[in-house]
Amino acid sequence: MSQSASVPSDHIPDISDFCPENWTINFVNEGAANLVFEVGLPPGIPSTAGSHRKRGHDIFQGNLLRVPKAGAKTFPYPELQQYWESTVTPLFPEENLVQQQLVRLGHSPSKVISRLDELLIKEESRRRKDFRGTRVLPDAQYGMLIEDMRSQNTSDLFLEFKPKWLSPSPSQRTRCRNCAREAYRDHLDPSHHKAHRLGILCPLDFLACRDSPQSLDSVLKHILPASSSPAQRNHLLNWLKTNTLLPLLQKVQSEHDPSSGVNLELSMTLRDCSLFLRISSPSEESMKIEAKLADLDKKNATKKKDHWEELERNLVEGGFYDGKETPREETDCLLERN
Template sequence: MSQSASFSSDHIPDISGFYPEKWTIKFVNEGAANLVFEVRLPPSPPSTTESHANGHSDIFQGHLLRVPKAGAKTFPYPELLQYWDSTITPLFPPENLVQHQLVKLGQSPSKVITILDELLAKAESGRRKDFRDTRVLPDAQYGMLIEDMRSQNPSDYFVEFKPKWLSPSPSQRTRCRNCAREAYRDHLDPSHHKAHRLGILCPLDFIACRSNRGSLENVLKHIVPASASPSHRNHLADWLRTNSLLPLLQQAQAKHDPSQGVNLELAMTLRDCSLFLRISTPQDGTGQPARIEAKLADLDKKNAAKKKKHWEELERDLVEGGFYEGKEQPREETDCLLERAAN
């Protein structure tokens, strides 16, 4: 897709002016459509470059650099940011959203992209097999600085998870939409063993854990690593019981449920987002309470024109195959909250 945009780019920082060949860069993560890097600028005297003189020398501080992946066929970053501003931000308080800033990658051929591709080539062995050999979109004009929600201090705790479908589909009876889909996947691939089927967290537990101890323990079992301290586990348990973000996400999902025929691309975006949660414990011995930050990310605009047929066919297979009601043959086992409640 074209990188053109109907907005002024005059005030968007051009990071190619920061001598990218001298950057300290670390490959952080990637998905099907984007690559994420940690960038650190070398110390430099004041006014070394025009960019530094304009006060942008700390532009990467507290942020990660996200760039589009070649062949992903997604929307240009300016369009994604416009969608974020017009459609996503009205739904949630700003403190519950990972913040973004558009940056220029420089004129093509971009020195920034060349350096990032060189780093990817060196990192091939550590990348997911189906992502290997992919590179940055060669003619990308824009990247995005995204708020870095990872641990900033040794005492911090960070967890990332996908809440999935927090509001049951109106057509469902015995299983939620997510667990019905998992049963369908296992039905197509009988090689999946029972431990896999029962190892999928039912997203309805995220809401039920506010009042259901069993659901709370189930969520903690799935999202808290063994390395977490008892203190961090307790803080996370308190947040799960009392937070307002997950109920707010549930309300947004219910309002835009695709079965209602309302804004399908937004409905699917809200059901595929990620939640970043960071617990910061003061290290000064003052006894101040821990600070908990919870923010939604991965809320990019979905390409409904390309995916609508797939979404509709999957929903039809779930309904007609009896996966919402647990009537598929042979019947697959899941750990859906609704199935647990019925037994």
């Protein structure tokens, strides 16, 4: 990322040098394993700040701070970063990846972590119910600076979704892997489906957008925020019909198929990533869409392998791939519609 160009890759900045007690922090969002914050340094932080902080160079500018959650059983950040650099970055153009770099959080007890935890306590009511009460991993030594993909001004539209499994399952099946799994979830817990007011989007619709108005409608219905303008809707519609990133993700996914048993780790990473879109209109006529993949974290395949294989067996044997389960579950799979 450009902001860090002056930091050599072997030099990991320690952000506890930047007087965390004086930061302005906003809680941005969270997932099951990570927390994301926006950090602002007060103007003219004293020169006692870290030696690598050059005058006028604010490493938080344009970046967000991502930290691990307590209790999440994921790899330590240096391992995630190493994996991302060595295994993920060769697969996609640089402009299609949310850039990330490691930072240190200071010695334990980390002032950075206590500041973030204080904020989490204050913001508890804004958090997703099932995430309330979770804090930053207390002895985390590292965080990440990630390129901020949110709107830069009020006319921008930011949206995110998980593309999931973009390829139809191998062999003659009437449901894709994602819809088969959703049907299985409904089967185990009938309230699951009801929690999705709009139904569940079939990921195959993403790639069918270029040829099928029905798929396009379906995708827009699921990912377009209600607050968007007609122009933004149009930009997104054009992007869905013409983008090269989703086809590339599909290709890379099919080259790393979990059923091949080769590199299960990478197959899982590629099926759990997020896609962020920022649509902006620099002028009346022109528009810019930035499309970047994020959350490309290394997965613990050894731990998940047995669960994975069992689930696959249940999907096949229970007839979920073929819509032959009893009782029959409704899905909106593209393969069932055709």
